[in-house]
Amino acid sequence: MADDKPFTIESFYNFVKEKKLMGGKCRSCGKLLVPPKPLCPECFSSDLTWKEIPKNGKLRTYTVIHVAPKQFQAFTPYAVGIVELEDGAQLPGMIRNVTLDKVQVGMQLTVDFDAEQTTHEWPHWPRYYFKPTHPE
Amino acid sequence: MKGKPLVSIVSAGMSRFGKREELYGRELFVEAASEAFKRCPNLNPREDIKAAFIGMMGESFEHQGHTGPTALNWIGLLPTQAFRTEGACGSSATAIRCGLFAILSGLADIALVGGVEKMTHRATAEVTEYLAMACDFPFEQWNGLTFPGLFAMVATAHMHKYGTTEEQMALVAVKNHHHGSMNPKAHMQKEVPLEKALSSRVIAWPLKLYDCSLISDGASCLILTKPELAKKFTDTPVHIIGSGQASDTIGLYERKDFTSLKAGKLAGREAYNMAGVNPSDINVAEVHDCFTIAEIVAYEDLGFCRPGKGGRFIEDGQSQIGGKIATCTSGGLKSKGHPVGATGTAQAYEVYLQLTEEAGKRQVGGAEIGLTHNVGGLGATGVVNIYSRE
Numbered sequence: 001m002a003d004d005k006p007f008t009i010e011s012f013y014n015f016v017k018e019k020k021l022m023g024g025k026c027r028s029c030g031k032l033l034v035p036p037k038p039l040c041p042e043c044f045s046s047d048l049t050w051k052e053i054p055k056n057g058k059l060r061t062y063t064v065i066h067v068a069p070k071q072f073q074a075f076t077p078y079a080v081g082i083v084e085l086e087d088g089a090q091l092p093g094m095i096r097n098v099t100l101d102k103v104q105v106g107m108q109l110t111v112d113f114d115a116e117q118t119t120h121e122w123p124h125w126p127r128y129y130f131k132p133t134h135p136e
Numbered sequence: 137m138k139g140k141p142l143v144s145i146v147s148a149g150m151s152r153f154g155k156r157e158e159l160y161g162r163e164l165f166v167e168a169a170s171e172a173f174k175r176c177p178n179l180n181p182r183e184d185i186k187a188a189f190i191g192m193m194g195e196s197f198e199h200q201g202h203t204g205p206t207a208l209n210w211i212g213l214l215p216t217q218a219f220r221t222e223g224a225c226g227s228s229a230t231a232i233r234c235g236l237f238a239i240l241s242g243l244a245d246i247a248l249v250g251g252v253e254k255m256t257h258r259a260t261a262e263v264t265e266y267l268a269m270a271c272d273f274p275f276e277q278w279n280g281l282t283f284p285g286l287f288a289m290v291a292t293a294h295m296h297k298y299g300t301t302e303e304q305m306a307l308v309a310v311k312n313h314h315h316g317s318m319n320p321k322a323h324m325q326k327e328v329p330l331e332k333a334l335s336s337r338v339i340a341w342p343l344k345l346y347d348c349s350l351i352s353d354g355a356s357c358l359i360l361t362k363p364e365l366a367k368k369f370t371d372t373p374v375h376i377i378g379s380g381q382a383s384d385t386i387g388l389y390e391r392k393d394f395t396s397l398k399a400g401k402l403a404g405r406e407a408y409n410m411a412g413v414n415p416s417d418i419n420v421a422e423v424h425d426c427f428t429i430a431e432i433v434a435y436e437d438l439g440f441c442r443p444g445k446g447g448r449f450i451e452d453g454q455s456q457i458g459g460k461i462a463t464c465t466s467g468g469l470k471s472k473g474h475p476v477g478a479t480g481t482a483q484a485y486e487v488y489l490q491l492t493e494e495a496g497k498r499q500v501g502g503a504e505i506g507l508t509h510n511v512g513g514l515g516a517t518g519v520v521n522i523y524s525r526e
């Protein structure tokens with residue numbers, strides 16, 4: 001499927017629009033490329049295929065941001081963390097639908113997707129985020 | 137056995153760090169360069185200096201790029217060849233590396249290396265946004281991460297894995313402000329009590345205001361020569377005897393271990409090997425304390441203590457002046473200030489003062505071997521240099 005799509009960040013976010021997290025997989029050495037990269041940094045092959053990243057994972061580390069850049073000031077304080085998904089891929093993302101003091105390393109999280117971005121400026125990427133797998 | 141000199145520092149200069157109103161980067165650089173020229177009367181700058189490497193992180197601050205010739209224009213060094221180096225907060229440590237490449241290749245016998253950044257005229261939100269450019273944009277910044285936020289995630293991971301505490305992190309701030317109170321060029325020359333550091337407002341949990349380094353203006357530089365020429369310029373050269381640099385992923389999320397900054401660790405290993413010294417031989421060190429947790433991680437990455445024991449190392453007073461390895465005697469980025477592009481050569485400036493016994497009230501008695509550890513962004517660039525007096 002879709003292996004004609006270039007293994008780029010733009011493609012990753014085009015998949016996010018379809019509510020999917022997709023990474024590259026090197027056909028030559030098997031390395032998972034999240035985010036997708038056009039060249040396998042392990043074996044230098046460009047023989048790649050797309051692979052869907054599982055939606056569930058666990059939180060490896062996190063922070064609660066109180067001082068944010070302008071475009072995020074409306075959301076403070078908010079939690080952001082790095083999630084290890086079930087296939088070992090890691091992605092950073094906001095953790096929403098959670099009481100901030102309930103956030104902890106090791107908690108089970110599931111990816112979800114924002115409605116499409118409406119901004120007119122670059123970049124036009126939609127956002128994925130994480131929420132507790134087992135709601136409070 | 138102690139390694140042989142690779143290059144020699146024959147002079148050094150640093151502007152006062154802080155909120156330097158109405159001065160732009162190039163004017164701050166004049167302050168640093170004039171000091172270096174004045175210290176070295178046998179140097180004829182325009183004749184002798186064959187290349188200049190100047191670190192600066194961002195054009196956004198001053199709407200000004202093309203730092204190399206701009207700086208040389210203001211310090212009277214035209215038409216010498218000039219290069220700008222960029223490695224985020226490690227920009228001027230990479231300038232030192234370029235100086236090594238230039239001198240050791242034989243293309244230049246004498247080089248000026250330095251760095252500069254002008255930041256305080258911008259609002260904090262703007263500075264936060266510009267500094268974040270040193271980190272991954274499409275995944276990390278895009279999801280609301282900031283620079284403090286990323287180091288906060290290193291802290292959370294360190295606390296989770298090793299039991300490091302917020303108090304241990306705050307002790308780094310207390311120590312560095314104590315050291316900075318003895319540095320007349322530091323941005324913030326006053327003590328900060330532990331309770332004050334611990335109760336300061338949260339920036340990105342678990343990091344609070346006093347866990348973060350300062351937003352500062354400043355410039356710094358060194359004059360490097362090949363060792364054979366050093367004595368022509370000074371009786372007290374400081375030699376770089378080991379040097380290393382490495383790179384890591386731009387995004388923290390691509391790494392397996394969040395509790396160590398691998399590029400800094402590899403750079404350290406390379407520098408120790410080249411210098412032929414061990415961590416226990418180091419008397420003074422300037423490490424990259426952009427956030428207090430980063431200094432704790434640096435102790436571990438540089439082998440000052442074992443992994444996970446960094447919290448204990450600060451708690452036991454091992455890194456203060458009088459301790460096992462006097463660390464950030466200048467006050468560090470935390471108290472001396474962190475004009476990002478100027479930091480790498482400012483660390484070397486402090487070690488130069490310590491090894492030539494010019495560090496005043498904060499002098500470490502009998503210091504013979506020094507180390508600087510400068511990382512860029514979230515450690516995507518790591519540079520370590522080791523220095524020795526004659």
Ligand SMILES: [Zn+2]
Binds near residue numbers: 028030
């Ligand atoms: Zn491969």
